[in-house]
Amino acid sequence: MNLRLILKLAAIAGVMTAISLWVGQLAYTWMPVPASEEALLVDHLFSFLTTLGTFIFLGVAGTLLYSVLFQRAAKYDEGDGPPIEGNLTLEIVWTAIPLVLVIWIAGYSYRIYDEMNILGPMEHMHGGAAIAAPLTLAQATDAPEAPEAPEIIEVHARQWVWEFYYPVANVTSTELHLPNHRRAKLTLTSEDVLHGFFVPAFRVKQDVIPGRSIDFEFTPIREGTYRLRDSQYSGTYFAAMQANVVVESPDDYQQWLTDVAALSPQPGLNPSYDEYQVKVENRDNRPGWKTVEPAPYPLVNYSGAPVLPER
Amino acid sequence: MTEISLEALSPKREQPVPGEPENWRRFFSFSTDHKVIGIQYIVVAFVFFLIGGFLAMIIRGELITPEADLVDRTVYNALFTMHGTIMLFMWTFPVLNGLANYLVPLQIGARDMAFPRLNAVAFWMVPVFGVILMASFLVPGGPSQSGWWAYPPVSLQNPTGNLINGQFLWILAVALSGISSIMGAVNIVTTIIRMRAPGMTFFKMPVFCWAVMAAQTIQLFGLPALTAGAVMLLFDLSVGTSFFDPATGGDPVLYQHFFWFYSHPAVYVIILPVFGVFSELFPVYARKPLFGYKFVAVSSFVITGLSAIVWVHHMFASGTPGWMRMLFMASTMLISVPTGVKIFAWVATIWGGKIKLSTPMLFALGGLVNFLFAGITGIMLAAVPFDIHVNNTYFVVGHFHYVIYGAAVMGIYAAIYHWFPKMTGRMYYEGLGKLHFVLTFVGVNLNFLPMHPAGLMGMPRRVASYDPEFAYWNVLASLGGFLLGVSTLPFLLNMISSWILGEKAPANPWRAIGLEWLVSSPPPHENFAVIPTVVSEPYGYGKNEPLIASQMASTELTSELS
Amino acid sequence: MSSVNLDQSLNSAATVHAADHHEEGEHRLFGFIVFLLSESVIFLSFFVGYIVYKTSATDWLPAGVEGLEVREPFINTIVLVSSSFVIYIAERYLHKENLWGFRAFWLLTMAMGSFFLYGQAVEWMGLDFGFTDGLFGGTFYLLTGFHGLHVLTGVLLQGIMLGRSFIPGNYDDGEVGVAATSLFWHFVDVIWIILFILIYVWQ
Numbered sequence A: 001m002n003l004r005l006i007l008k009l010a011a012i013a014g015v016m017t018a019i020s021l022w023v024g025q026l027a028y029t030w031m032p033v034p035a036s037e038e039a040l041l042v043d044h045l046f047s048f049l050t051t052l053g054t055f056i057f058l059g060v061a062g063t064l065l066y067s068v069l070f071q072r073a074a075k076y077d078e079g080d081g082p083p084i085e086g087n088l089t090l091e092i093v094w095t096a097i098p099l100v101l102v103i104w105i106a107g108y109s110y111r112i113y114d115e116m117n118i119l120g121p122m123e124h125m126h127g128g129a130a131i132a133a134p135l136t137l138a139q140a141t142d143a144p145e146a147p148e149a150p151e152i153i154e155v156h157a158r159q160w161v162w163e164f165y166y167p168v169a170n171v172t173s174t175e176l177h178l179p180n181h182r183r184a185k186l187t188l189t190s191e192d193v194l195h196g197f198f199v200p201a202f203r204v205k206q207d208v209i210p211g212r213s214i215d216f217e218f219t220p221i222r223e224g225t226y227r228l229r230d231s232q233y234s235g236t237y238f239a240a241m242q243a244n245v246v247v248e249s250p251d252d253y254q255q256w257l258t259d260v261a262a263l264s265p266q267p268g269l270n271p272s273y274d275e276y277q278v279k280v281e282n283r284d285n286r287p288g289w290k291t292v293e294p295a296p297y298p299l300v301n302y303s304g305a306p307v308l309p310e311r
Numbered sequence B: 001m002t003e004i005s006l007e008a009l010s011p012k013r014e015q016p017v018p019g020e021p022e023n024w025r026r027f028f029s030f031s032t033d034h035k036v037i038g039i040q041y042i043v044v045a046f047v048f049f050l051i052g053g054f055l056a057m058i059i060r061g062e063l064i065t066p067e068a069d070l071v072d073r074t075v076y077n078a079l080f081t082m083h084g085t086i087m088l089f090m091w092t093f094p095v096l097n098g099l100a101n102y103l104v105p106l107q108i109g110a111r112d113m114a115f116p117r118l119n120a121v122a123f124w125m126v127p128v129f130g131v132i133l134m135a136s137f138l139v140p141g142g143p144s145q146s147g148w149w150a151y152p153p154v155s156l157q158n159p160t161g162n163l164i165n166g167q168f169l170w171i172l173a174v175a176l177s178g179i180s181s182i183m184g185a186v187n188i189v190t191t192i193i194r195m196r197a198p199g200m201t202f203f204k205m206p207v208f209c210w211a212v213m214a215a216q217t218i219q220l221f222g223l224p225a226l227t228a229g230a231v232m233l234l235f236d237l238s239v240g241t242s243f244f245d246p247a248t249g250g251d252p253v254l255y256q257h258f259f260w261f262y263s264h265p266a267v268y269v270i271i272l273p274v275f276g277v278f279s280e281l282f283p284v285y286a287r288k289p290l291f292g293y294k295f296v297a298v299s300s301f302v303i304t305g306l307s308a309i310v311w312v313h314h315m316f317a318s319g320t321p322g323w324m325r326m327l328f329m330a331s332t333m334l335i336s337v338p339t340g341v342k343i344f345a346w347v348a349t350i351w352g353g354k355i356k357l358s359t360p361m362l363f364a365l366g367g368l369v370n371f372l373f374a375g376i377t378g379i380m381l382a383a384v385p386f387d388i389h390v391n392n393t394y395f396v397v398g399h400f401h402y403v404i405y406g407a408a409v410m411g412i413y414a415a416i417y418h419w420f421p422k423m424t425g426r427m428y429y430e431g432l433g434k435l436h437f438v439l440t441f442v443g444v445n446l447n448f449l450p451m452h453p454a455g456l457m458g459m460p461r462r463v464a465s466y467d468p469e470f471a472y473w474n475v476l477a478s479l480g481g482f483l484l485g486v487s488t489l490p491f492l493l494n495m496i497s498s499w500i501l502g503e504k505a506p507a508n509p510w511r512a513i514g515l516e517w518l519v520s521s522p523p524p525h526e527n528f529a530v531i532p533t534v535v536s537e538p539y540g541y542g543k544n545e546p547l548i549a550s551q552m553a554s555t556e557l558t559s560e561l562s
Numbered sequence C: 001m002s003s004v005n006l007d008q009s010l011n012s013a014a015t016v017h018a019a020d021h022h023e024e025g026e027h028r029l030f031g032f033i034v035f036l037l038s039e040s041v042i043f044l045s046f047f048v049g050y051i052v053y054k055t056s057a058t059d060w061l062p063a064g065v066e067g068l069e070v071r072e073p074f075i076n077t078i079v080l081v082s083s084s085f086v087i088y089i090a091e092r093y094l095h096k097e098n099l100w101g102f103r104a105f106w107l108l109t110m111a112m113g114s115f116f117l118y119g120q121a122v123e124w125m126g127l128d129f130g131f132t133d134g135l136f137g138g139t140f141y142l143l144t145g146f147h148g149l150h151v152l153t154g155v156l157l158q159g160i161m162l163g164r165s166f167i168p169g170n171y172d173d174g175e176v177g178v179a180a181t182s183l184f185w186h187f188v189d190v191i192w193i194i195l196f197i198l199i200y201v202w203q
């Protein structure tokens, strides 16, 4: 009898584990295509969390479901159930199990975080600090090459347009270009309010805080065009504050920089300003309230194409 | 402190006639009876719930297509700002205060709250700041459009340049709401600590009272921080100081700390009383004592304590250094320990019971399952590397609607159904109640589950337009949203018709154990003709023991009173 | 547990109310303490804000401002802090049912509080920076102003309690209002001491 119970429980746990592992694998497909080293790490973490979460959910919800299905009072049964008030051992066990799980989850998350080596907005990488920092995946893979001086790209956010400046080539654009497999080093600044730098395909995000300059790093690993979205609410045209991110081979990237440097400045992409013009010229008569005026078209060497990346 | 005179307190105290036919007009008066105030809170809050839900319907209407085509962008931004603000400050807090007001004195065996007049003042502030908030739709620049966080510098931008603008009224309303909540909290905490009936030690007190006390303690230490931030924001906006405005040297991130130091714990102000409701209901409808009563009771206060040290998890992607991220990740995850204690205790309570799936039980069970799901996504959010990806996306929106609608609102519905006979003296219609449950449960999951994949794919929140790749999930969500809108209809129909026409309710229709079930439905003016002496722990289902001293002599007291 | 001392044999409505009324007073004092604890968090928040600003701001003092004069505020501080002792003496007199002693010292407390307010007003007038002059100006006026508002409230409350002492029999069965006011006064005092150290001593 007791053995049968144990076997039954073991069987249930086995099935639950199988389901959880399967859902954990599915979790990879819920994310956008991973296009950075960070994305691979985050996806592992998410899969792990999903596996564990599924197991907990199935365990608790399954028990409830069983009770609800099979332990209902008969129609005219007005009696009470067994007056069990508690069980100290059980209480202690189910306080301890979540505690252990939590330590596990937190430990794993910490490791991932450490590997990602996300620069916090407070830790400015200047000169020697970069060497002192723990070896990152990017540095590890790129190690054979000579450690070039980091090529910093300035990201300027304003209501409601992104502008990118490449100091080495003295180029500006409204489309972000990055060389593949190179650590991208960005400096984020805002001229007015909070914005957020968010590229879902890279799984990276950082608020851009006016009055501060924030260093930000990640490593793209897949060529293609992705979407940069503003992630920190910034007022009327917040939703329109997006830009394309193009990851290309380092050679193409260099080629692009030199080509574009030769172009003369032209108005960049600025969907929010376009939309604002529609409003000002009364071509849109839906009632609305007065808004902060969008910044005008930035003058850039390269504007990029106003098309959505393919999925 | 004002002296509350004897006369003002007891106009009708001399005739506590059980179940006297009540005059509906008192619900529109400055009554000091905690039961009247409780119902006033609940009804007023529900009106605001409908208004806030109506705004959500427009939001979902806009989001059913990728383009910003239904309303202007400024209007959309005002909509979600007001939706969030109304739902939190004018629906959840007031309705839970209403439940606490109604139930706490009855459950602890008191005749009223400690400060009846303060109670009435706190309640009457709700419609006042409600009207102030609504009035902001009429000022020239429209209502606040900076989200319910009101993060500067956006909240300081004030494009019309008027002194009286939507943001100004928003801050005013939130500040008044804070004052009202602090009054309520002082009152409830004092009542629970000092007015319990003889014999009702803390460990004989129902878990609902424990949970309410834990929740109101949060209001006491949290709200002042929000108030401090709001005062500084108001000065920045109206006078031109530079606390949070980076253009003049201020620090916008400091505001975020003030805001979340309160607004994170605030989510436990919402969920703790709902935990209390679960703890009351499961024993009744499973006919078993609450499993591990003392653990469940104390864990509320553990949550209160932990809630004060996790707020930075809302700011992982903000100006937060790495060590802070790791520290607050750990503290946030710890919350799952006391919460798990509760969850497992409820499951053990239900296990092996004699379960009756009446409407309150259905809502409680549905709420529990939704909470479980939301709690797990909450733990995911606490994991910094993952949160960085989904912060400010629809994954977060999905997480919190699951807790707030899926668990809290459903728990509140459960409470309203369960105590409806007590409050009104009438039975509700079971069939309509079950219909309401099915629509709500399906609606919640159809509305808020698709938000998770959308968020994982990278759809930001607070957007009036989005890339077409997210369209599929948004159509589903909108359909679910409309279904939720529809789900309120059977509820309203049920409440109104059964209050007027429903079958008369006995004192204890659920055969529940608790002081509130010993008095008639509705209870007489002063609740108890004789203050009972409590002799045993609550939830003595199946134990056949008396709850109060006088029952030792005659266990028939219950039926006599009804 | 104080709520337990309700007599079991209470059955007439009148006795119920008398007992209720007596309890009421204690509830009120308890409630007031809860309120004060909560109120102190506002000040705590402002203090934290001040410390964060002061330690992180790049240009803390507005142009042309050297710092704060400490002498006058120090005298003010002495007066306010000693008034805490004075109000305590007043309370002792009330306990001994010496109404005139109570009134005399109570009035002295009010005078000292008013002196403090006056001193602060004079200081404000003499300053060459305003509320909108950077973070220093902002936090200075915010903190001193918010505290000043509390002192004013305290003095007004004291006025009310003084007036009430002339209603015959008012303080016969307890003096909750007086106890609460005095508690409030001590609270305002403690806050000031922290504030003085933060703003004037730590420059």
Ligand code: HEA
Binding pocket: A056, A060, A097, A098, A099, A101, A102, B267, B268, B270, B271, B313, B314, B332, B333, B335, B336, B337, B339, B340, B341, B343, B371, B372, B374, B375, B376, B377, B378, B379, B381, B382, B383, B387, B390, B391, B392, B396, B399, B400, B403, B404, B408
């Ligand atoms: C009632 C409301 C409520 C409740 C109860 C919770 C509960 C929790 N929430 Fe949630 N949350 C909100 C309302 C709520 N939240 C709101 C409104 C927001 C967004 C505000 C805004 O941005 O506008 C938000 C946002 C939010 C964030 C910020 C996300 C971001 O903006 O990037 C985070 C991050 O950590 C978080 C975490 C958690 C956690 C860990 C819990 C925990 O308390 C959950 C604990 C429960 C469980 C874990 C399940 C039961 C436990 C077990 C069965 C034991 C075993 C389990 C494990 C070991 C995992 N929440």
Ligand code: HEA
Binding pocket: B049, B050, B051, B052, B053, B054, B056, B057, B059, B060, B063, B080, B081, B083, B084, B085, B087, B088, B091, B092, B146, B147, B148, B149, B397, B401, B404, B405, B409, B447, B461, B462, B463, B464, B477, B481, B482, B484, B485, B486, B488
């Ligand atoms: C208690 C809290 C609560 C509740 C109950 C709800 C309920 C709902 N919420 Fe929301 N919500 C928040 C709190 C809440 N919400 C918060 C805090 C935010 C964040 C705001 C911010 O970002 O600043 C938010 C944001 C938010 C968003 C994101 C907006 C954005 O980021 O762009 C969305 C989008 O779908 C949404 C939808 C809904 C829906 C469909 C419901 C539905 O469940 C509602 C169901 C509808 C009804 C119950 C009403 C039915 C009424 C009628 C049919 C008409 C009757 C009309 C009158 C009498 C006038 N909510």
Ligand code: CUA
Binding pocket: A157, A158, A159, A160, A194, A195, A196, A230, A231, A232, A233, A234, A235, A238, A241
């Ligand atoms: Cu741009 Cu937020």
Ligand SMILES: [Cu+2]
Binding pocket: B263, B264, B265, B267, B311, B313, B314
């Ligand atoms: Cu939180």
